[in-house]
Amino acid sequence: MNQNWIAVDLDERVCLHGGGKLKEWFWSDPDCVLDALRVPDTGETINDLIAGYSAVQRAPLFRLPPELIDQIFHQIIISSGAYDARLLLLALTCKALLACARRHIVRRQMRHHAPLAGHRLICIGEGATTLEDYPPSMLATSEAEDLATSAGDRDGETSLYSRATARWRRYSSRRPCSGSDAAGVTCGLGMAGLAADLIYRPSAVSRMSLQDFVRFQALTTPLPRAVESGDRPRVLCNLSKQEYVCAELGNDSRHITLWQMLLACICWTSSASLTGEMGGDNEQLYRGRWAGDRFAIRTMDLTNMISWSAGDSDGAWKDVSYEVIHLVKSLQSIATIH
Structure with missing residues (x-):
């Protein structure tokens, strides 16, 4: 049984991409989301x-x-x-x-x-309906209590998916503003x-x-979008776990993008039985290693200088590019996701 998925920002409470079957939108990159993760130097x-x-x-x-x-x-x-x-x-x-x-x-x-850098991102499946279905410690106590008091798709259950699709706005990089630095807002700039x-x-x-x-x-002037290679390669950083993936390695491997590498690691749902489109019983495909973590896109030479990563870390960053690329390739090999 296939299910619907949606990628969301838990801190800003906005929907980033998706809303339908994963195979329908997994391979389409939302440029505005990637731009909003790119930290200028x-x-x-x-x-x-x-x-x-x-x-x-x-x-x-x-x-x-x-x-x-x-x-x-x-x-x-x-x-x-x-x-x-x-x-x-x-x-x-x-x-x-x-x-x-x-x-x-x-x-x-x-x-x-x-505006999205450092925020908690997750691609949630509609099959996750109770608080126990979500990654441990992903939600703050107040968020969990708020979600627990709302009615979900079924009696006695709460659903982050239904809450996001019904109440949260779609992220837009050109939304009118009213004097605040909310995500997607262009405040006072031309x-x-x-x-x-x-x-x-x-x-x-x-x-x-x-x-x-x-x-x-x-x-x-922010860093141009096109700066992705040469002597200043861009990397997607997981600020929570201090892991990163390199954009240039994805480009060399079937043109896998940073968005696809991110999305493959933040998918989360409650049961493998609901994820036939994601490879059956492969748990890493429906229990993403990065679901609910915080992210940013930076240049490789600045990765070790990020001061707003996990407070209890020892400062060592781990390159997990090949592991993540292998995961995306496994999705590419599944006919039902194309």
């Missing part, structure tokens, strides 16, 4: 900007301790709400301020350009990732030198 850009000689700053502002300057940047973020260019403009005043603002900018750019204030009011940048504007563009 803002930290590395800032490192390049502050490298080299730094002039001594004698302005009264720099008599303040670094903790107070850090609070100034924090208050700018709080007061602005949505994406705001003031944080970047102040930071670019000099290298000292840029260094102080580094963590705020990196976090802000990640939230803006990669074309090419530049703040709308700087596009539609030329006077806003009339006082900036060409060098300052180039630096500003370097911080506001």
Whole structure:
């Protein structure tokens, strides 16, 4: 018996892809979802900007301790709400301020350009109907209680699938916003990732030198989608388990994409009897090794620098590309999923 599946973001409570039989949409990549997982290399850009000689700053502002300057940047973020260019403009005043603002900018750019990064993702089958059917510790206590109080498809059962399909919105990268950084929201930005204030009011940048504007563009422009190979290969990182898969290895193997590698590892349902389309009794196909974990797409050279991964990890990352590619190939060999 085949069942319906849907990929969801548990943190934002949005449906990412699917809604029908898995074989109907497994091989179609939702580009907007992959884009929303790609973390821009803002930290590395800032490192390049502050490298080299730094002039001594004698302005009264720099008599303040670094903790107070850090609070100034924090208050700018709080007061602005949505994406705001003031944080970047102040930071670019000099290298000292840029260094102080580094963590705020990196976090802000990640939230803006990669709104799904670090979120819990799972592709849930409609066969999972009770709390016991879901991965252990996937749901917070409040989430489990909320789900337990709602009626599912059948009396006495709860269903994350039915809740998501009935109440959660579809993820969209171009949804209108109301001043918040919700997933899929483009807050205050126009074309090419530049703040709308700087596009539609030329006077806003009339006082900036060409060098300052180039630096500003370097911080506001996200990493191009096409950067997937060469000396900066992209990897899909499981932040919960500190495992990763390489995009270039998938491209060399029957053109397997990062989305297909991700989806193959986050599928989850309650019973093998409901998964004939996924290879019968093969448990790894219906009990995904990564179901409910947190993810991001980054460059290979930055993988070991991710500071917002599992708190109890020892810092060692494991390459599981070949294991995951083998899993996807096993799906390709099953005629019923094509």
